[in-house]
Amino acid sequence: MKRPTKPTAPTDLLAAIDRVRADIEAARAELEDLAYAPTEATEAKKHASAAVSHMAQSFNLPALARAFTSPDRGTHAPDTVFRHANVLDIRSEHAGLALLAVALPDALERAIHAEIDRVVGDSGVSAAERAKRVEELEQRLFKMETTEEALVVQAESAGIEAFRRPDCDPAAVLGIFIDDEAA
């Protein structure tokens, strides 16, 4: 494990541990923010358009037409026809949305896209960007956790009790790594 630059005095060591812990907390908060950051507008609109298209396809118009043209069903109440004709490939509570996707797909898409613009604005993150930033942050976090552990071990060697966090990274504490400088 790569050792951090050695602070000598006990107070320096404990202060260094506190500093790296504050950095770890900040990085974790950044990761959490990233996890909750909305998807970038263009990507979200693509998902929305695909969903509208899926909804429209899930509404089985030919089956509905067959149901109404069938001599024995055409005279039944409309809800009976809907129930028996396998009109919907989706859950019935989505029937209204599916019907809207069939009848007015462009209007539905436009409405959803406008709402996406309103909600996301410029704050969205693309999936690729999110994955890249998460990876970078996780690498940075792990480096900080190994630095923290090295400082704790250094403190212990100096006879100073520096407790490990309950949520310390076990890999940073127990993992055996090749020292970059020694390799």
Next chain:
Amino acid sequence: MQIDVNKLQRLEAAAADASLLATAASDRLRDKRRQIAERKAIIGAEWRRTPGCSQFPAMVEDHGWSEARLARAHDLNRFEHGASFLRSIREVEAIQAEVDHLTEDYQRKQERWQKLAAPLPGLQEFAKQYGHKTSRTVGVLRGASE
């Protein structure tokens, strides 16, 4: 990734030792609390038996086992057994000081044990994922109030 099993065992042992120290501190505190309770009961019984001391229990109830507070509230020298009463108060105060000291010691040791034990479940679970057996017992602390 390789796991430093020796390190985990060292951490488990440190937590187990801390647990023993905290349990011993808890026992000492409990004994001292028992001692002060018994001493207070004996002294109270003596006062009730001794003529001219019947007012002492009520005074202690009002002001506690504190020489300073009792002296502020009463002129103890005017009582026939005032000097003896004060000696008893001082004796209990001295035991109380020991109780306070042992309470702090116990709290310090319990906190240390908790801090040493806190990361162990995560570390043990991690080691288990890599096929290492771990000691599940990191100390069971009895409460000082038992």
